[in-house]
Amino acid sequence: xxxxxxxxxxxxxxxxxxxxxILLTASVAIITLLILLDEQFEKKFNSNIDGIDMVLxxxxxxxxxxxxxxxQVDAPTxxxxxxxxxxxxxxxxxxxxxxxxxxxNYLGYRIVGTTPEYLTKYGAALNEGKVFDKNFEVVVGSAxxxxxxxxxxxxxxxxxxxxxEGELHEDHAYHVTGIAAPTGKVVDNLILCNVPSVWAMHxxxxxxxxESAEGGDYHEHEGHNHEAVANGEAxxxxxxxxxxxxxxxxxxxxxxxxxxxxxxxxAVLIQFRGKMGFITWPRLVAQNTKMQxxxxxxxxxxxxxxxxxxxxxxxxxxxxxxxxxxxxxxIALYNTLKERKYEFALLRVNGASRLQxxxxxxxESLLLCITGFVFxxxxxxxxxxxxxxxSESEFKISFxxxxxxxxxxxxxxxxxxxxxxxxxxxxxxxxxxxxxxKTLANA
Amino acid sequence: MISTQNIRFAYGKGAxxxxxxxxxxxxxxxxxxxxxxxxxxxxxxxxxxxxxxxSGQVLIDGTDLAxxxxxxLDRFRGSNIGLVLQQAYFVSSLNVLENVVLAxxxxxxxxxxxxxxxxxxxxxxxxxxxxxxxxxxxxxxQRVSIARALINQPKLLLADEPTSSLxxxxxxxxxxxxxxxxKQYGSALVIVTHDQRLKDRFPNQTSL
Numbered sequence: 001x002x003x004x005x006x007x008x009x010x011x012x013x014x015x016x017x018x019x020x021x022i023l024l025t026a027s028v029a030i031i032t033l034l035i036l037l038d039e040q041f042e043k044k045f046n047s048n049i050d051g052i053d054m055v056l057x058x059x060x061x062x063x064x065x066x067x068x069x070x071x072q073v074d075a076p077t078x079x080x081x082x083x084x085x086x087x088x089x090x091x092x093x094x095x096x097x098x099x100x101x102x103x104x105n106y107l108g109y110r111i112v113g114t115t116p117e118y119l120t121k122y123g124a125a126l127n128e129g130k131v132f133d134k135n136f137e138v139v140v141g142s143a144x145x146x147x148x149x150x151x152x153x154x155x156x157x158x159x160x161x162x163x164x165e166g167e168l169h170e171d172h173a174y175h176v177t178g179i180a181a182p183t184g185k186v187v188d189n190l191i192l193c194n195v196p197s198v199w200a201m202h203x204x205x206x207x208x209x210x211e212s213a214e215g216g217d218y219h220e221h222e223g224h225n226h227e228a229v230a231n232g233e234a235x236x237x238x239x240x241x242x243x244x245x246x247x248x249x250x251x252x253x254x255x256x257x258x259x260x261x262x263x264x265x266x267a268v269l270i271q272f273r274g275k276m277g278f279i280t281w282p283r284l285v286a287q288n289t290k291m292q293x294x295x296x297x298x299x300x301x302x303x304x305x306x307x308x309x310x311x312x313x314x315x316x317x318x319x320x321x322x323x324x325x326x327x328x329x330x331i332a333l334y335n336t337l338k339e340r341k342y343e344f345a346l347l348r349v350n351g352a353s354r355l356q357x358x359x360x361x362x363x364e365s366l367l368l369c370i371t372g373f374v375f376x377x378x379x380x381x382x383x384x385x386x387x388x389x390x391s392e393s394e395f396k397i398s399f400x401x402x403x404x405x406x407x408x409x410x411x412x413x414x415x416x417x418x419x420x421x422x423x424x425x426x427x428x429x430x431x432x433x434x435x436x437x438k439t440l441a442n443a
Numbered sequence: 444m445i446s447t448q449n450i451r452f453a454y455g456k457g458a459x460x461x462x463x464x465x466x467x468x469x470x471x472x473x474x475x476x477x478x479x480x481x482x483x484x485x486x487x488x489x490x491x492x493x494x495x496x497x498s499g500q501v502l503i504d505g506t507d508l509a510x511x512x513x514x515x516l517d518r519f520r521g522s523n524i525g526l527v528l529q530q531a532y533f534v535s536s537l538n539v540l541e542n543v544v545l546a547x548x549x550x551x552x553x554x555x556x557x558x559x560x561x562x563x564x565x566x567x568x569x570x571x572x573x574x575x576x577x578x579x580x581x582x583x584x585q586r587v588s589i590a591r592a593l594i595n596q597p598k599l600l601l602a603d604e605p606t607s608s609l610x611x612x613x614x615x616x617x618x619x620x621x622x623x624x625x626k627q628y629g630s631a632l633v634i635v636t637h638d639q640r641l642k643d644r645f646p647n648q649t650s651l
Contacts, residue, residue: 001548005534012536342532349493350591351521351549353514437493440528441484 002356006363016332021372023325028376028416030318033383034311035408040399042304045071048185049296051096051121054281056080056088057267062294063303069100069267070296071397072110072186075162076102079264080291088285093277094270096121101198101265104158104169109144111158111174111191113198113265119180121269122187128152129178135197139178143188152176158201169201199263325372326419329365333427344431345439354432361428362421369420373413444469444631445490445599450499452485462486462499465649467631469598472622475635476642477651483635486651487603490633492520504598521550525592525630527621529604531584533576539563540572543591550595562590566620582613589620593628600630606638618644 010017048070057065058078067074082099089097098121101113112118116131119139129152132139140150150156155173159166174193182188270293272278278295285293344357381401388399446466453459460482467473477483488494490501492508501508503523511519533542540559547555563572566586576584585605592600602621606614618641625632634641642648 001545001554005537005545008536008541009534343534346532347534347545347549348517349491349520349526350546351517351595353517356549437488440493441488 002360003363003367006360006367009360010364010367013332013336016336017368020325020329020332020368021375023321023328024369024372024416024419025375025379027318027321027325028373028412029379029383030314030321031412032377032380032409033387034315034318035405035412036380036384036399036401036403037387038311039405039408040403041397044184044397044399045300045304048122049300051271052269052296053272054270054277054293054295055267056085056097056270056285056291056293059290059292062292063299065267065292065294066296066299068102069269070186072112072190073394076266077292079266080268082260082263082265084289085265085268085291088289088291089268089270091277093272093274093281095273096271098269099195099265100267100269101195102162103198103202104160105162105164105166106156106158106174106191107148108164109141109148109189109191110162111138111193111198113193113195115194118192118269119187122183122185124180124183124185124187126178127181129176132177132193132197135194135200136172136174137177137197138174138191138193139180140176141180141188141190141192142182144191145179150176150179152179172197172201195265322415322419326423329368329420330423330426333361333365333424337427337430341431341434341439344434345436348434348436349440354434357431357434358428361431362424365420365424365428366417369416373416377409444471444504445633446502447490448500448502450486450489450496450501452482452489452494452496454485458482460485462489462651463649465633467599467633467647469629469631470626472625472632472634472645472647474641474645474648475633475651476637476648477635478637481651483637483651484603487601487633487635490599491524491526491601492516518550521546522595523598525595525597525600527585527588527592527600527602527605529607531576531581531588533584533587535575535577538573538575539568539579539587542576542587543594546591547594555594559590559594562593563587565624566590582609582617585609585613585617586620589617589624593624593630596628597630600625600628600632602632602634602636604636604638605634606641607636611640614638614640615644 052070055065055069057069057076058080060077064074065077068076085099088094089099096117098115098117099113100118102110103113104111119126119131124141126139127142127145129139144150154176156176157173158169160169161167174191174197180187180192270277270281281293282295285291347357347360348354384399385401388401392398444467447462447464449464450462451460452462458480462482465473465475475483475486485494489496492501492511495509503519506519506523508516508519534545537545540556540563543559543563544554544556547553547559560569560572563569566589568583568586568590571579571583571587576587579587585608589605592602600621605621606617609617621632621634622645624630634645
């Protein structure tokens with residue numbers, strides 16, 4: 001009954017109530033959004049660097065290298081020489097090394113030349129079909145397959161570069177052999193093929209360009225190519241098996257064979273066996289080559305620190321708004337106290353105890369706060385789903401608005417209730433200590 | 444039903460009031476008259492347990508108000524004393540019916556909705572059950588406050604200038620309803636007033 005009166009009371013002054021609730025909703029929404037973003041952003045970012053200790057790539061901004069080669073959001077820093085990269089990939093410190101070669105996109109989705117290991121690294125099993133094997137065979141990420149309705153057996157042409165409007169490579173069509181299972185990681189938004197596909201595409205497409213000076217008439221060079229592979233083999237055995245295998249199969253099929261010599265890739269994802277590589281590689285690579293080795297964990301940390309300032313500022317703003325909403329509730333309660341003291345006196349005359357009046361004021365404030373909290377939680381999630389929509393198309397990162405971070409949101413609820421109690425204390429005590437006789441006598 | 448003995452009261456060091464002893468039985472009406480500043484409202488508040496006298500005794504239905512703690516007094520007042528004030532106050536966000544029902548809930552913990560409807564009907568307010576109190580005329584408001592004062596069948600019904608802001612027609616109507624319903628519900632009715640019109644209506648009078 002007290003709650004019912006409180007509820008009716010707060011809606012009796014709809015403007016005051018709306019102001020308080022809007023302020024509370026705003027602050028709770030911002031904080032909820034930050035909590036969810038913080039939680040999911042970090043999770044998303046960190047899940048993508050699992051098992052990647054170091055990224056080998058062209059010199060430039062290490063952050064850019066990480067963003068481009070791990071998260072697939074930025075432009076690559078440049079290309080590195082495959083032969084040179086191989087000597088590092090076969091270092092005894094390295095547990096696994098996955099080459100990445102960028103070149104094309106399909107409707108804005110990157111086509112990445114790599115090895116099937118890349119799929120394993122991100123835990124992406126195949127939903128359908130099989131892993132790419134021959135040139136121009138591709139595995140399509142689950143999100144792309146869903147959005148574009150790509151099926152196994154489809155063929156498409158890639159466009160050059162990162163932009164969907166890039167020059168179309170019409171000489172070779174990509175052939176979809178598999179669809180990856182969803183992982184919630186970057187793989188979902190990539191089209192994967194083997195590295196030679198990327199080379200072949202560009203040998204053809206950019207005839208006469210510096211990169212493909214030799215590749216222009218690669219048919220003549222088939223023999224030469226063998227030598228190049230043999231040279232490559234000298235560097236390590238892992239590479240040998242794989243390359244030789246691919247090579248022989250390509251011979252069988254009488255497909256074009258691409259020379260590795262002078263070929264370039266974009267980056268290599270490295271996983272070390274021990275800890276030594278973490279310390280020594282950045283320096284060794286920088287001293288001995290024109291490449292750089294960047295640690296994703298460190299760069300992402302740096303990125304978060306940069307972000308952090310903005311997020312902190314937003315958080316302070318939200319707490320500021322919450323303070324203001326607390327003050328607004330206080331003023332609303334305090335102002336109406338003057339006209340409501342007769343009402344309170346009357347309730348006392350009718351048998352209400354002091355405590356019941358105290359509760360009435362307290363409950364009114366709490367109702368406002370809880371309503372604000374509920375709205376804020378909802379608005380925060382709506383905002384997140386909007387952000388998720390735009391971030392997905394821009395950065396290939398999506399957020400789940402229905403996730404609940406119970407602990408932090410619990411704290412937030414606690415804080416909201418605390419604000420409500422604080423705002424009600426003075427008005428409630430005034431109601432509690434009201435002198436009924438005096439109030440009624442002076443009427 | 445109500446009797447007082449040697450009640451004295453003073454506001455600070457100012458005026459000192461010595462009130463005459465009064466008694467009223469169940470169903471009886473007593474009019475207390477007196478000019479401004481004679482302590483009419485003060486006496487009414489003392490009778491209603493809103494003020495504690497400096498000395499003297501107020502017995503309502505055999506209970507000495509002075510013996511009750513603050514909390515018990517609240518509850519006793521809720522269930523045994525009905526109060527009609529010069530100006531009617533309401534919980535402005537609740538409608539007429541809810542205001543009356545609220546009084547029953549505060550006193551007994553139960554919502555006597557049917558009884559409230561019946562009372563309001565007797566007071567000719569059936570058409571206004573779901574209006575807000577602020578939408579009623581002063582006379583209608585005063586009648587709602589009578590309904591509210593009677594909902595718990597109090598032993599004592601106190602009225603402080605119940606008619607002074609009403610025109611003749613409404614004043615007599617309210618006076619009639621008060622005495623009629625007090626009799627019907629077996630309440631002792633005590634009215635303090637300086638309203639000349641009531642002096643002719645209630646024969647049993649005490650002057651301050």
